[in-house]
Amino acid sequence: MAEHSDAEADEKQERAAATLHQLITDIDEHPNDYRPYYDLSAFLIQLKSYTQAEELLMKALGLFADRSQKAKNTLTYGLGNVYYAAGEYTKAIQQFQQVTDSSLKQDAYIMLGQSYYGEKNYGKALAFLITAHDQAxxxxxxxxxxxxxxxxxxxxxxxxxxxxxxxxxxxxxxxxxxxxxxxxxxxxxxxxxxxxxxxxxxxxxxxxxxxxxxxxxxxxxxxxxxxx
The missing domain is CATH 1.25.40.10 (Tetratricopeptide repeat domain)
Structure with a gap:
């Protein structure tokens, strides 16, 4: 039983390493595209590598924030997700509040609601979630x-x-x-x-x-x- 569990863990680790390698390769192959940075940050969140994800997105914002509002909004939203996953709700709120892109606004409202919920500020959490609820x-x-x-x-x-x-x-x-x-x-x-x-x-x-x-x-x- 233990051997089976160890084999499963090894296989999971190998898959994670392969995914990580591919995402890093995507960044190298598309240096002018912000999306591979976002994708890698999302995977690092899954791995609970929050500091690495934060550093990656800060670097990406330095590269792309002045080039495109879409890039700035997406990467800012991603940074909010990093802080939320790490339990740093105040920092997460600061990021989600900066998201202005219409395609991300709904998700940002939901994440603001969840972040305020994490802070036990249920009134504000409910206000953002109800706003999002109007569209879904x-x-x-x-x-x-x-x-x-x-x-x-x-x-x-x-x-x-x-x-x-x-x-x-x-x-x-x-x-x-x-x-x-x-x-x-x-x-x-x-x-x-x-x-x-x-x-x-x-x-x-x-x-x-x-x-x-x-x-x-x-x-x-x-x-x-x-x-x-």
Missing amino acids: KQDPELNRLIGDCLLASGDLNSAADFYRQTLNADPDDAAAHFNLGVIELSNGHRDQSEPEFEKSRQLDENYFMTHRERIADIEKVLRKQQKE
């Missing part, structure tokens, strides 16, 4: 993000509406099932919460196990309320 009312991920903001703000019923919209479009969203279960349990509807938790566990056991302490916390609060 059926987007299940966006509906879930809005649900997360509303849940964090304590507006359980509105959050539940957005989680249901998410699940109408994507029935296999483990997080939406879990959070809908949290809302049902918080409202004292244990029988309705349990199928949601079970569905979440079936879809993504790692997600469920990571978040299940929340169930115990809610049950503790409910028991305390019953005693009072």
Whole structure:
């Protein structure tokens, strides 16, 4: 079993190295194109190489920012993604706020919403996500993000509406099932919460196990309320 896992890890590492090599080659072969820099930065984010991704994009901005507004906007958006992935939400917000390109504005609003959510500023997060929602009312991920903001703000019923919209479009969203279960349990509807938790566990056991302490916390609060 361990040998199988080691072989899988080696293969994954080899694929990553090959991808990295190809992306670097693309930059060398297209020195006047900003897009290979963006593509490489996105891959470095996947590898959690945030410092390298930041340095790469700063270099690219130095090369291309004055040549093209499209390049400047794309690379600035990419830099925001680096900071967001690294958990540096204030820096991420500063970058996303500079994005003016119409083709990136929607994504920038969503990332601003997620960055403010990361800072626990749920009011601002909701404002940006609702703005983005006007252009993408059926987007299940966006509906879930809005649900997360509303849940964090304590507006359980509105959050539940957005989680249901998410699940109408994507029935296999483990997080939406879990959070809908949290809302049902918080409202004292244990029988309705349990199928949601079970569905979440079936879809993504790692997600469920990571978040299940929340169930115990809610049950503790409910028991305390019953005693009072």
